[in-house]
Amino acid sequence: MSMSASLRGRTSLARQLAEDVRSRIMSGEFAPGERLPSEADLVRRYEVSRVTVRTALRTLEAQGLVDVRHGSGSFVSDFGGGIRAGLQELRSISDTIREMGHEPRMERHASERRPATATETAKLGIPVGAEVLALERMVLADEQVVAYSFDVVPLDGFPVELVHQLGAGSLFATLAEAGIMPSRALAEVHAISDETIGWGPQKPVPGLYVLLDQVHFSRRGSAVAYSRTYFVEGRFQFVVLRTN
């Protein structure tokens, strides 16, 4: 397909196409409300099959970026310039922030090796007392706090030389390096009001958060991490396409 070489790799054509269209939307090449090229056009332009085009459009639709209308075309959704993430799409927070045109940064606040708690053994399906690495991190976009994250990674079988790197940057990136890329996560969504969560000069007042309480699984079905991420209400926009 005729897009920049940097996009090539082992990511699927559909994903590459979605990324490309998304970046064009972000850059303003396709403005909100505007109609995107038809599926047939996209087939010709990118030299892919229509199935691939449709897969990409469905991804963008699930992210709330485009609105596909039968018989009319696909239109760029009008959304507030905030960070908009499709809830059902699993990706690193860093990547999501970067894709929305902001600069992500992770700041590690605490890091501790300790036995897993009862909750953690249950969520992760590991033996009682198994060793885990517990992290407390702050997530920033353009130096503004967008979330506080509390992550727990089982250390059994985890490469020793990579342990210190956990939480230094993107957790996903380190997990991927260790060969256990999360491919699925089961998340619970909660509203939390708690002044004791968070830290730093930008600590939000009042402490109102959308909590994603989630267990990450590898492709083989084993739990690789348990995360509680508190997203500062209003700074991160979660959208879900619900269908029946």
Next chain:
Amino acid sequence: MSMSASLRGRTSLARQLAEDVRSRIMSGEFAPGERLPSEADLVRRYEVSRVTVRTALRTLEAQGLVDVRHGSGSFVSDFGGGIRAGLQELRSISDTIREMGHEPRMERHASERRPATATETAKLGIPVGAEVLALERMVLADEQVVAYSFDVVPLDGFPVELVHQLGAGSLFATLAEAGIMPSRALAEVHAISDETIGWGPQKPVPGLYVLLDQVHFSRRGSAVAYSRTYFVEGRFQFVVLRTN
């Protein structure tokens, strides 16, 4: 395809297949943890293409019923069976409550015909000043408040004889009767702390809610309702399967 005639109709083959497999899972024909027939098997059994089979499997996976593993097969999820309100699954609140084994009840608090506000015209894509029916309702499960819902339905083209019925029971049911069954909704998820939301003797203190701010669309892509539903934190469990 070779399934019961009652399933035939205007629903897609993929949906019929998904429904069929789901009912077999529910009936216990396929037990949790068990492997489903391979995609190739399903292609032969149901006499459909592999794309159709895969579409159906992806639907079941998104509902958390099936776990598809590359190279191994598709397995019936064993974390299922419990109480789960899949966020990406669009259904009426009443049905969801009933499926969770509780008795739903809707109590209409207010109902007003009025011109749409600026926000509503934008969300619903209707002309400025178009008439809408605005509802304020309380959602109960076993007589306990689980949510407060603020719904707006455009009245242009809506059957006059059904207007009074809107909000009396399930909104979905009335919309379906009017021939405009919501098939998709784009929802934003927020955490809200607001003491002024809600009413009645059970009004929660403090007022902490998970807000689903959503626009419902018909199959044809026209907006049929705009809802802001405030779910009392802790009483309704939202789960999302996230994949990449």
Next chain:
DNA sequence: GAGTGGTCTAGACCACCCT
């Protein structure tokens, strides 16, 4: 009626898991 998205097919090749 022309153009758009919605669905479906048959076939191909690749990546992964297991034994």
Next chain:
DNA sequence: GGGTGGTCTAGACCACTCA
């Protein structure tokens, strides 16, 4: 190596929207 899912193609027909 054999079976399984992951991705992709080219082509077909249908349903819907809009001028």
